[in-house]
Amino acid sequence: MSTLTLKKASTEAKLLxxxxxxxxxxxxxxxxxxxxxxxxxxxxxxxxxWPDRPxxxxxAVVFHQEHHYLxxxxxxxxxxxxxxxxxGAITLFVATAAAFAISRLxxxxxxxxxxxxxxxxxxxxxxxxxxMYKTMGNYGLLNSQWxxxxxxxxxxxxxxxxxxxQASDKLPIELDEAARIDGATPLQLFRLVYLPLMLPSMVxxxxxxxxxxxxxxxxxxxxxxxxxxxxLGVALGSFLAADDSPWELxxxxxxxxxxxxxxIYYAFKRYMVGGLTAGAVKS
Amino acid sequence: xxxVSFRDVEKSFGSTKVIHGIGFDxxxxxxxxxxxxxxxxxxxxxRMLAGLEEISGGTIAIDGHVVNDVESxxxxxxxxxxxxxxYPHMTVADNMGFSLKLxxxxxxxxxxxxxxxxxxxxxxxxxxxxxxxxxxxxRQRVAMGRAIVRDPKVFLFDEPLSNLDAxxxxxxxxEIKALHQRLKTTTVYVTHDQVEAMTMADRIVVMQDGxxxxxxxxxxxxxxxxxLFVAQFIGSPAMNVVTGMLxxxxxxxxxxxxGGVRWPLAATxxxxxxxAVAYGVRPSDLGVAADERAVPAEVxxxxxxxxxxxxxxxxxxxxxxxxxxxxxxxxxxxTIPLAVDQAAVHLFDPTNGAAxx
Numbered sequence: 044m045s046t047l048t049l050k051k052a053s054t055e056a057k058l059l060x061x062x063x064x065x066x067x068x069x070x071x072x073x074x075x076x077x078x079x080x081x082x083x084x085x086x087x088x089x090x091x092x093w094p095d096r097p098x099x100x101x102x103a104v105v106f107h108q109e110h111h112y113l114x115x116x117x118x119x120x121x122x123x124x125x126x127x128x129x130x131g132a133i134t135l136f137v138a139t140a141a142a143f144a145i146s147r148l149x150x151x152x153x154x155x156x157x158x159x160x161x162x163x164x165x166x167x168x169x170x171x172x173x174x175m176y177k178t179m180g181n182y183g184l185l186n187s188q189w190x191x192x193x194x195x196x197x198x199x200x201x202x203x204x205x206x207x208x209q210a211s212d213k214l215p216i217e218l219d220e221a222a223r224i225d226g227a228t229p230l231q232l233f234r235l236v237y238l239p240l241m242l243p244s245m246v247x248x249x250x251x252x253x254x255x256x257x258x259x260x261x262x263x264x265x266x267x268x269x270x271x272x273x274x275l276g277v278a279l280g281s282f283l284a285a286d287d288s289p290w291e292l293x294x295x296x297x298x299x300x301x302x303x304x305x306x307i308y309y310a311f312k313r314y315m316v317g318g319l320t321a322g323a324v325k326s
Numbered sequence: 327x328x329x330v331s332f333r334d335v336e337k338s339f340g341s342t343k344v345i346h347g348i349g350f351d352x353x354x355x356x357x358x359x360x361x362x363x364x365x366x367x368x369x370x371x372x373r374m375l376a377g378l379e380e381i382s383g384g385t386i387a388i389d390g391h392v393v394n395d396v397e398s399x400x401x402x403x404x405x406x407x408x409x410x411x412x413y414p415h416m417t418v419a420d421n422m423g424f425s426l427k428l429x430x431x432x433x434x435x436x437x438x439x440x441x442x443x444x445x446x447x448x449x450x451x452x453x454x455x456x457x458x459x460x461x462x463x464x465r466q467r468v469a470m471g472r473a474i475v476r477d478p479k480v481f482l483f484d485e486p487l488s489n490l491d492a493x494x495x496x497x498x499x500x501e502i503k504a505l506h507q508r509l510k511t512t513t514v515y516v517t518h519d520q521v522e523a524m525t526m527a528d529r530i531v532v533m534q535d536g537x538x539x540x541x542x543x544x545x546x547x548x549x550x551x552x553x554l555f556v557a558q559f560i561g562s563p564a565m566n567v568v569t570g571m572l573x574x575x576x577x578x579x580x581x582x583x584x585g586g587v588r589w590p591l592a593a594t595x596x597x598x599x600x601x602a603v604a605y606g607v608r609p610s611d612l613g614v615a616a617d618e619r620a621v622p623a624e625v626x627x628x629x630x631x632x633x634x635x636x637x638x639x640x641x642x643x644x645x646x647x648x649x650x651x652x653x654x655x656x657x658x659x660x661t662i663p664l665a666v667d668q669a670a671v672h673l674f675d676p677t678n679g680a681a682x683x
């Protein structure tokens with residue numbers, strides 16, 4: 044009994060030993076972000092662990108767009124939302140349809156196409172930035188938000204297809220066969236059987252693509268040069284252009300920018316864990 | 327209600343041929359069981375009938391109409407899968423009514439048919455549940471309910487009881503049989519379990535390596551197997567087979583096996599003196615003789631099962647299984663005389679396994 048407790052304690056200690064550094068590692072930047080965001084101007088870099096007079100004034104400045112760096116705060120936030128949601132939705136549509144075709148309809152050459160798409164990950168996205176810029180220029184999409192949306196879809200899709208294909212391979216093929224015998228056309232099979240069962244994986248993949256686009260800097264910076272069309276992420280970067288950057292405003296905006304991803308992750312956390320197919324077939 | 331006929335049906339996966347020209351007919355309302363060892367092609371044949379596998383050669387007809395190029399959904403069949411294949415995101419009622427929903431049937435009619443099927447299968451209280459909330463036997467019944475709601479021309483069962491435990495399997499076996507007697511729908515049932523085949527079938531099709539070995543009623547196959555494979559596949563425990571030489575002399579006939587053992591035969595049996603034969607006798611056609619001149623056997627293992635006792639004995643160099651009623655006094659190591667029911671002996675050609683008349 045006592046050895047068992049000792050063993051349990053030692054396992055817990057080991058977990059803590061790993062967990063505490065990871066927690067510090069993760070939370071330290073967020074702490075700094077928060078510290079700066081609630082410090083009055085000029086006191087942010089005073090070296091104190093907590094400001095003498097914490098304030099929310101910085102947020103008011105951001106919300107009222109009272110600084111020339113923040114002249115288009117709401118518009119840029121809207122741009123970020125629009126681009127992220129569109130990229131997430133289009134990626135999801137393309138990847139789900141592709142995974143269904145490859146994994147369930149067993150379209151000839153489907154696997155090859157998927158592998159070719161995955162092969163593009165051998166080239167870092169940064170290397171493709173300039174060719175992508177040129178391509179978008181050829182299509183006359185520069186400075187249009189479509190440019191960034193399409194670029195993000197391009198980058199997210201191969202991984203999304205792969206994840207969804209793996210997930211749909213796990214759905215028993217007998218379900219498709221039963222549905223076919225029951226009289227389902229491929230589209231009905233897709234809509235009535237496949238989609239409901241793939242929902243958890245689709246939420247995970249959609250979130251991935253959405254956050255990828257939300258967090259994108261390089262492509263957004265390159266493809267959208269106009270202040271009115273660019274994303275908040277790029278706008279944050281422009282704070283650093285000046286010698287006397289308003290750090291407290293940068294950090295307040297950054298904190299706001301970090302909230303939606305956290306909220307999305309928290310909201311969809313339960314979908315990330317599957318379990319919906321329990322009971323379909325005896326395994 | 328429909329007939330089914332297979333004509334020279336062939337199936338190849340790439341260059342591998344798995345079904346070699348199969349042909350037989352299933353009568354309207356008949357319960358036909360396809361049985362054979364793993365990989366004999368029985369499931370493939372069923373899936374071809376279901377439209378889940380392409381037909382490489384020959385024709386399959388349902389009710390006289392060739393269905394080679396007809397899609398599954400238009401063949402008017404229903405299939406029960408080994409894994410149940412229930413839609414996990416739908417309730418029992420939705421699972422059972424799915425085919426009618428796809429057909430855009432009147433929701434009232436669907437509800438009625440589902441309720442009717444649920445009543446037959448005692449699923450009434452579970453209609454609102456999801457498959458994950460049901461036991462194995464209940465899921466199996468839902469799968470059957472889904473087939474019943476269709477009211478198809480042909481029911482197809484692909485090893486439906488393999489995932490159930492032994493006790494439930496026996497219960498469901500009876501349930502499926504009762505269901506067939508009630509609905510009288512033409513049924514094709516695939517299993518590797520010869521007991522299932524014997525107990526349920528009107529007619530059994532024994533398959534091996536993509537070919538039909540024999541077709542017949544359960545008792546026909548049991549009493550008159552056409553070859554060694556069927557003889558040993560049908561019946562449990564399996565038929566004992568000893569190879570030896572047919573001998574005649576003094577108005578008697580016997581098979582002389584290695585070790586000089588003489589297995590008795592009816593004198594009227596066909597065949598020439600000195601002909602090589604395989605001597606087959608079922609365990610239940612052997613018994614402990616009162617006559618000391620009977621075949622001497624050394625007892626190896628005694629397995630009492632209550633009403634019957636199974637003896638594993640050694641005769642010459644062969645191990646023989648004997649099933650006797652009651653509880654004979656036999657100890658391992660002892661020698662007992664074996665009596666053979668000569669009328670029940672089967673002789674086969676040892677080279678090709680064919681039964682000798």
